[in-house]
Amino acid sequence: MKARVLVRLKEGILDVQGGTVKRALAGLGFAEVRDVRVGKVVEVDVEGDSAEAASARIREMCAKLLANPVTEDFTVEILPPR
Amino acid sequence: MKFGVVVFPGTWSDCDFHYVISEVLHQPVKYLWHRESDLSDFDCVILPGGFSYGDYLRAGAIAGRSPVVGALPEFIARGGHVLGSCNGFQILCEAGLLPGALMRNECLQYRCQSTFLRVENAESSFTRAMRPGQVLKMPISHGEGKFFADHATLQGLRERKQIVFRYCAEDGRATKESNPNGSLDNIAGIVNEAGTVLGLMPHPERAAESAMGGTDGLLVFHSLLGSLVEDGTFLKR
Numbered sequence: 082m083k084a085r086v087l088v089r090l091k092e093g094i095l096d097v098q099g100g101t102v103k104r105a106l107a108g109l110g111f112a113e114v115r116d117v118r119v120g121k122v123v124e125v126d127v128e129g130d131s132a133e134a135a136s137a138r139i140r141e142m143c144a145k146l147l148a149n150p151v152t153e154d155f156t157v158e159i160l161p162p163r
Numbered sequence: 164m165k166f167g168v169v170v171f172p173g174t175w176s177d178c179d180f181h182y183v184i185s186e187v188l189h190q191p192v193k194y195l196w197h198r199e200s201d202l203s204d205f206d207c208v209i210l211p212g213g214f215s216y217g218d219y220l221r222a223g224a225i226a227g228r229s230p231v232v233g234a235l236p237e238f239i240a241r242g243g244h245v246l247g248s249c250n251g252f253q254i255l256c257e258a259g260l261l262p263g264a265l266m267r268n269e270c271l272q273y274r275c276q277s278t279f280l281r282v283e284n285a286e287s288s289f290t291r292a293m294r295p296g297q298v299l300k301m302p303i304s305h306g307e308g309k310f311f312a313d314h315a316t317l318q319g320l321r322e323r324k325q326i327v328f329r330y331c332a333e334d335g336r337a338t339k340e341s342n343p344n345g346s347l348d349n350i351a352g353i354v355n356e357a358g359t360v361l362g363l364m365p366h367p368e369r370a371a372e373s374a375m376g377g378t379d380g381l382l383v384f385h386s387l388l389g390s391l392v393e394d395g396t397f398l399k400r
Contacts, residue, residue, distance in 0.1 A: 103243060146224065152264045
């Protein structure tokens with residue numbers, strides 16, 4: 082079963098990378114960009130067929146390693162089987 | 164006092180620490196591979212700078228879950244000392260052994276330069292040979308050294324005097340210009356509540372002989388070794 086974890090900086094925490102990307106976009110003529118925030122995607126493939134159980138385990142992985150609770154939030158999305 | 168210098172894949176300051184402890188301070192020291200978990204032979208464990216595990220995921224994230232770091236809570240509980248510099252500070256925060264987190268430098272640049280540090284707390288095991296307010300010179304070399312903590316955590320750090328070093332100007336003022344990475348409250352180094360675990364972004368091991376451009380880093384070691392330091396000079400052992 083595949084899951085997609087989105088890890089991003091908590092709201093209110095200054096994202097200096099996002100700010101730089103925003104300025105670069107403005108330099109390319111995308112003046113309408115109000116804000117950019119950069120996060121990361123972690124794709125996890127786990128054994129088992131219960132989406133609920135997989136989701137719980139992956140949340141545990143996020144709390145223990147994939148995200149830093151001081152600075153980051155995460156969401157877990159179980160992907161539909163192909 | 165017996166030192167253990169931890170080596171992760173990607174550590175780069177291990178040899179520098181080993182050299183300073185053995186050749187400058189003449190103290191017993193051994194390298195500790197990251198898979199070790201028996202720390203019974205050591206009094207002080209050093210987590211050196213570098214890019215442990217390539218800093219994959221986040222700086223210090225993987226190292227913070229390694230066997231040797233997993234053995235640290237028990238080591239600390241029985242009175243052991245831990246010094247994490249640069250990547251070592253990131254690892255200590257990632258492992259939850261110190262509060263807060265180290266984030267990308269606000270300037271987005273990797274900063275390799277000399278900095279001035281003001282001693283905020285001269286009572287910890289790592290700073291007892293310093294004077295409160297003393298200005299030290301030590302180099303930094305990092306891309307992710309901006310200390311961050313939420314408001315309540317910062318208040319706690321202040322109240323319990325856990326902030327030991329702040330970036331400052333040469334005259335000791337903690338100004339915005341003297342803050343090389345946008346660190347919260349100019350924080351360069353903190354200790355745990357007991358004062359037995361130090362995390363700092365600067366490199367004391369790179370300021371340990373006059374040929375390196377300064378010896379202020381030795382004060383950290385001499386504090387640990389219980390030596391007296393007065394006016395920038397130290398008693399040779």
